[in-house]
Amino acid sequence: MQGVWTVDHVRSAEERVMAVVPAGTLMRRAAFGVATEVAGLLARHTGGVAGRRVALLVGAGNNGGDALWAGAFLRRRGVAVTAVLLAPNRAHPAGLAALRRAGGRTVTGAAAGAVVAAADLVVDGIVGLSARGPLRPDAAALVDRITAPVVAVDLPSGVDPDTGAVTGPAVRAAVTVTFGCRKPGHVLAAGATCSGVVRVVDIGLGPELGEPDLVLLEPAEVGAAWPVPGPDDDKYTQGVTGIAAGSAAFPGAAVLATGAAVHATSGMVRYAGQAADAVRARWPETVTTGAVADAGRVQAWVVGPGLGTGKAGTEALTHVLGAGVPVCVDADAITLLATNPGLWDAREPDTPVVLTPHDREFARLAGEVGPDRVAAATRAASQFDAVVLLKGHSTVVAAPDGRVLVDRAGSAWPATAGSGDVLTGLIGSLLAAGMDPWLAAGSACLVHGLAAELAARNAPIGASALLDAVPDAIRAVRAAAGASMAAGASMAAGASTAAGVGAAAGASMAAGASTAAGVSMAAGVGAAAGAGAVARWTPAAGDGSVSAG
Numbered sequence: 001m002q003g004v005w006t007v008d009h010v011r012s013a014e015e016r017v018m019a020v021v022p023a024g025t026l027m028r029r030a031a032f033g034v035a036t037e038v039a040g041l042l043a044r045h046t047g048g049v050a051g052r053r054v055a056l057l058v059g060a061g062n063n064g065g066d067a068l069w070a071g072a073f074l075r076r077r078g079v080a081v082t083a084v085l086l087a088p089n090r091a092h093p094a095g096l097a098a099l100r101r102a103g104g105r106t107v108t109g110a111a112a113g114a115v116v117a118a119a120d121l122v123v124d125g126i127v128g129l130s131a132r133g134p135l136r137p138d139a140a141a142l143v144d145r146i147t148a149p150v151v152a153v154d155l156p157s158g159v160d161p162d163t164g165a166v167t168g169p170a171v172r173a174a175v176t177v178t179f180g181c182r183k184p185g186h187v188l189a190a191g192a193t194c195s196g197v198v199r200v201v202d203i204g205l206g207p208e209l210g211e212p213d214l215v216l217l218e219p220a221e222v223g224a225a226w227p228v229p230g231p232d233d234d235k236y237t238q239g240v241t242g243i244a245a246g247s248a249a250f251p252g253a254a255v256l257a258t259g260a261a262v263h264a265t266s267g268m269v270r271y272a273g274q275a276a277d278a279v280r281a282r283w284p285e286t287v288t289t290g291a292v293a294d295a296g297r298v299q300a301w302v303v304g305p306g307l308g309t310g311k312a313g314t315e316a317l318t319h320v321l322g323a324g325v326p327v328c329v330d331a332d333a334i335t336l337l338a339t340n341p342g343l344w345d346a347r348e349p350d351t352p353v354v355l356t357p358h359d360r361e362f363a364r365l366a367g368e369v370g371p372d373r374v375a376a377a378t379r380a381a382s383q384f385d386a387v388v389l390l391k392g393h394s395t396v397v398a399a400p401d402g403r404v405l406v407d408r409a410g411s412a413w414p415a416t417a418g419s420g421d422v423l424t425g426l427i428g429s430l431l432a433a434g435m436d437p438w439l440a441a442g443s444a445c446l447v448h449g450l451a452a453e454l455a456a457r458n459a460p461i462g463a464s465a466l467l468d469a470v471p472d473a474i475r476a477v478r479a480a481a482g483a484s485m486a487a488g489a490s491m492a493a494g495a496s497t498a499a500g501v502g503a504a505a506g507a508s509m510a511a512g513a514s515t516a517a518g519v520s521m522a523a524g525v526g527a528a529a530g531a532g533a534v535a536r537w538t539p540a541a542g543d544g545s546v547s548a549g
């Protein structure tokens, strides 16, 4: 898991490190990281570094100081650097002196617009961790003139560092170079999009950071945890998934949710509801009945997609909440709970529940989401004693015990009708397999997003195509897990025959898997290519955090 830390925690770590290193050390480390990234991008994008024009947008604080020092480093590589000083009297004195010593120019006021417009690359050092509210008008006017790619220092200016909220003009970076760790603004809400590819520069904060505030799951972790049958398994031992979804009016939701469960794990899927004919026709391997009460034993239920909010839906929800097994509650079932909170009384004590609202469903259930999506999901998780998966381009998954993970989508291809039904089916089957509900929700989300990218390959898709790509997405994450197993195993190889065999097995898995892994990276890069200006500046695959960015 990768950690993400809030501003307060970054500041505390910074204070502790600053107490033991000479003044200015952290800033110069940070600035060197920015300069390295800028030089690399200039070389890749324009074919050279010396003589290229870089404009620094320099605000009143240390973020501007980082930009100025980076400019001084870039001067050593022959870059023509001009700093646009937004607050000339407050620009970081040491940084400004360093830039001037290195031969950099500075401009203020009316001359600034032309410098920005003529730059090959713009460095955004307007504001970082101290940002409050939208970009101020003078800064916004300059940002409006940018046509070149932007490298943001620490955070794109205009993005709230702790929530990712963007409430007005903001910088849209091709690359954000941040220091010590990712901040919430890089992975949440519109901030995730404004950040572009995120590079983390190690400035020595690591040992002082403590427990992260949020985590991001890695594909290899999801692949390693994904349930697959063992030699002693049969169709029951792997966990039977029950699907209470669909209605005469909406049979498709039942077909999609059931299909996701069929693809996600082996074993068995039971469907119960009014869309049994449609489900049986599409998924003959399922066991179908007309009502939840007749469905037989399952290890987890999915309830809600296309269910309707009438009597049949209410009965189905009441039944599954009282069944004593984990339940994934989505769509109409969320609306039912919102309009009739008394239905919660049917919940068997200690039944794990995963709620999967989009923003409108969340608002019905728990009030408006607001700008702080983590706070909203955490509040609802505590209120309902449930895992709350708040959907979006960045999905937040909060557990009642306070754990929070974020799944930053690699693309917006999942934004298609019915894709939520697929997600629900994936979660249900992982719950049935006995996975921790928070991890199940996060893992399903990652595979769902990857399936969308694999299916789309840069052209629009429907939810059926996303569903069909689920096996490839599972193969890709399992391949990633195999590859990391192989890496670990090769270190241990030679310790014993068994270890040697394990290493060989891991290596062959990794070899078989590498094609699939290649596919998923290509999909990630292709998805970035769809993002316009960012595409030209997406660093080459393999040189950093493209997929995690």
Ligand SMILES: NC(=O)C1=CN([C@@H]2O[C@H](COP(=O)(O)OP(=O)(O)OC[C@H]3O[C@@H](n4cnc5c(N)ncnc54)[C@H](OP(=O)(O)O)[C@@H]3O)[C@@H](O)[C@H]2O)[C@@H](O)CC1
Pocket: 010, 011, 014, 026, 027, 030, 059, 060, 061, 062, 063, 064, 065, 066, 126, 127, 128, 129, 130, 131, 132, 133, 134, 135, 136, 139, 153, 154, 155, 158, 179, 180, 203, 205
């Ligand atoms: N943490 C670390 O380990 C390290 C941190 N380092 C760096 O320090 C940075 C933090 O620096 P910082 O605290 O000096 O403030 P910073 O973000 O530059 O803001 C400057 C001023 O901008 C203003 N302002 C506010 N909102 C605004 C808006 N919306 N639009 C426009 N302007 C706005 C506001 O001034 P005001 O005008 O309100 O007085 C504010 O005081 C951090 O991001 C990283 O780059 C690295 O050097 C080394 C390691």
Ligand SMILES: Nc1ncnc2c1ncn2[C@@H]1O[C@H](COP(=O)(O)OP(=O)(O)O)[C@@H](O)[C@H]1O
Pocket: 331, 358, 391, 392, 393, 394, 395, 409, 411, 412, 413, 414, 415, 416, 417, 418, 419, 420, 421, 422, 423, 448
């Ligand atoms: N812009 C977007 N980028 C990435 N994923 C998105 C975006 N919009 C929606 N999604 C994802 O698509 C799915 C849509 O779910 P939902 O709104 O319930 O759709 P439906 O009810 O039609 O199935 C969710 O997994 C959500 O996170």
Ligand SMILES: [K+]
Pocket: 063, 124, 125, 126, 127, 128, 152, 153, 154, 155, 156, 157
């Ligand atoms: K910035």
